[in-house]
Amino acid sequence: MKPFCFADGKIIPTETATIHPTDLGLIRGYGIFDFFRTVNYQPLFLEHYLDRFIASAEKTYLPLEYSREELRQIIAAVIEKNDLQQGGIRMVLSGGVSENHFSPATGKLFMYAESLMFPSEEKYQNGIKLLTLEHVRAIADIKTTNYTLPVWHSVNWKRLGAEDVLYHWNGLVSESSRSNFFMVKDGTIHTPDQHILHGITRKHLIQVADQVIIRPIRLEEVWEADEAFISSTTKVLLPVTQLDDRKIGNGKSGKITLDLLEKFRVLEKKTIS
Template identity: 70%
Template sequence: MKPFCFADGQIVPTASATLHPTDLGLIRGYGIFDFFRTVDYKPLFLDNYLDRFIASAERTFIPLPYSREELTEVIYELIEKNDLKEGGIRMVLSGGISENHFSPGEGKLFIFAESLIFPSEEKYQNGIKLLTLEYVRPVAEIKTTNYALAVWHSAGWKKQGAEDVLYHQGNYISESSRSNFFLVKNGELITPDSNILLGITRKYVMELAGGAHVRPVTMQEIRDADEAFITSTTKVLLPVTQIDDLKIGSGKPGPVSLGLLEKFRQKVGGLALTDK
């Protein structure tokens, strides 16, 4: 964490930020968040992230007592105060203190500035492994703070040499725990259409690719795929070369994945993905 954050309606030392112990964010795990990068002191895709954050607050019935303009002003002030040329901004809105300890109350807004750690260059060159897991995130279209299963499960991924999990329900794939998922077949992108968070990086990658087939994706299609990759703010576009014991395509990152990654680097600029 960087030295300064936004809490209690003002910019304060990050170490002094507090949350009441009966806040629903703590006792029920109920809250929302969003996270985006800064590149050369500018927040990347800010309008898209604010759209999603404000919509998430409305859909979770948590009051957000700040306008888009006020949020934007705070974000830019935090970037300057923390000298955040290349880094991350995390917005968190807690579920609030509730009279019945269950219904959403007046949420408390925090905005933090953070350093970023990208995956190693080796992972971009060699690809990563995912493990399938039958699960659908609650209210998957909203970026809630409920990552209990993923956090609990993560120790097991590492023991099996995996980067993350790939969620599915029955025969249909949805997403990774913190990323969107794509297949490539005959040069065309395919990505699931339901039980997913509509990722901002996902959206931008589809624009770079000139579109994608957004539709139900089956487990069988993994076996027939030429390439696969995941997208997120902190991973950008990370090739997937193995799912469980199955090798994807040639077992190496493919030309479509690497080409889109290079396009993203050229368009966005900023922090090199090889930085650790």
């Protein structure tokens, strides 16, 4: 965590930021957030993240008392104050202090800066393991702060040699706990269309890929996939080479996966330059 954040309408030392003990974000786990990277002091794909954050506030009935331009100015101030050349900015809007301790209220906006560490190069080269988990995330198209199940479940991941989970429900896969999911079969990339957060990295990977089919994907298809990977802001694109105790494809990072990673890195450079 970097030393300065935005809270209570101003830039303050991060350690002094507070939230009311009856805020719904604390007592009900109700709130929204978003997270984006900075590259050479510039927010990467900022307008897309602001689109999602503003839409999430509307969908969760949380008043956002700042305009898009004011949000841009706050972000710029947080980046400058923290000298955040490379890192991350987290935007959080809490559920607010509700009269009945349940209904959405006027929440509190926080913006704070974080150091950012990508997965090791070994994980990009060798891939990662996911665990199947029967679950569908509530209101998946909204980036809420409720991660109770995966946080609880993550206690087992390290013991089982896994990086994360792959959610499935009624035979269909959706996403990982913090990432979107893709699979490759016969040279074509496929990604689920239901019960997912529409990730910004996912959006741009689809843009730079030659072809991506967006459709329902059955769990059985993943077992038979040639390649698989997950995508997120903090991982970009991470190959998946094992699901539970079964290898995906030949158990190695696939060519299509790694080629797409390079295409995204080229896009990133163009966006910032």
